[in-house]
Amino acid sequence: MTAVDTLLTALADGSATVIDLTSPLSAQTPILQLPEPFANTIPISLEKVSDFDDDGPMWSWHNVHTGEHTGTHVDAPTHWKSGRDGKSVDRIEPSRLVGPAVVLDFTAEAADNPDFLLEPEHFETWQAKNGAFPDGAWLLFRTGWSEFNTDAVRFANADEDGPHTPGASVAGAEWLAASNISGFGVETVGIDAGQAGGMEPPFPVHYNLLGADKYGLTSLQNLEQLPITGALLVVAPLPIVGGTGSPARAFAIVGADNE
Numbered sequence: 001m002t003a004v005d006t007l008l009t010a011l012a013d014g015s016a017t018v019i020d021l022t023s024p025l026s027a028q029t030p031i032l033q034l035p036e037p038f039a040n041t042i043p044i045s046l047e048k049v050s051d052f053d054d055d056g057p058m059w060s061w062h063n064v065h066t067g068e069h070t071g072t073h074v075d076a077p078t079h080w081k082s083g084r085d086g087k088s089v090d091r092i093e094p095s096r097l098v099g100p101a102v103v104l105d106f107t108a109e110a111a112d113n114p115d116f117l118l119e120p121e122h123f124e125t126w127q128a129k130n131g132a133f134p135d136g137a138w139l140l141f142r143t144g145w146s147e148f149n150t151d152a153v154r155f156a157n158a159d160e161d162g163p164h165t166p167g168a169s170v171a172g173a174e175w176l177a178a179s180n181i182s183g184f185g186v187e188t189v190g191i192d193a194g195q196a197g198g199m200e201p202p203f204p205v206h207y208n209l210l211g212a213d214k215y216g217l218t219s220l221q222n223l224e225q226l227p228i229t230g231a232l233l234v235v236a237p238l239p240i241v242g243g244t245g246s247p248a249r250a251f252a253i254v255g256a257d258n259e
Contacts, residue, residue, distance in 0.1 A: 167193025
């Protein structure tokens with residue numbers, strides 16, 4: 001029996017399950033809101049082409065209007081100045097979009113402090129306890145923030161100083177960029193902390209991660225259903241030619257012995 005046969009058998013008999021990590025994508029899905037004078041992306045909307053009517057009596061379909069970075073989405077290197085000469089989303093190797101999922105659970109810390117930042121010592125302490133991050137892993141930053149992903153105001157958690165959501169510090173971002181991972185996934189609207197615009201460089205996770213040919217994955221949910229290690233992550237963005245990112249379906253395959 002091949003490895004693929006084993007996986008298919010496990011999925012068929014229920015000894016492995018698929019967990020959807022993707023937030024529903026609708027006109028109400030919270031999206032990033034940049035302050036003036038910066039331009040903002042648009043939420044998703046559907047434009048009817050036909051709906052079992054004179055324009056198409058046997059079929060229904062829509063044109064989709066949305067931004068590359070809407071809802072659960074992938075950030076490709078070309079999304080950021082530091083990676084502008086790197087890969088667009090269509091050029092990311094499929095092998096980099098499938099890999100071990102490692103869950104970093106900081107829900108308690110984020111509940112106490114919405115501006116909580118990951119530092120290098122958080123990664124190093126985790127590895128000292130649980131083992132080294134596997135090559136090509138996706139680090140999934142669990143904060144509990146997905147609880148708010150149907151409420152744009154709570155999701156942004158903004159005041160006069162801007163949004164307050166957890167992320168990584170400059171040093172934490174540099175550590176991620178130098179590591180052996182493929183990507184960094186979060187429950188928040190973007191891979192940086194809400195207050196990251198005031199750091200140096202601004203938005204250091206974007207700057208460091210994407211500049212190092214690593215990828216971001218945002219607006220995840222159901223991370224509480226994953227083991228800290230042992231799950232397989234599959235990330236499926238649209239291969240938009242020249243795209244700086246894409247809405248994506250993300251799911252994890254979990255064995256019954258790892259639940």
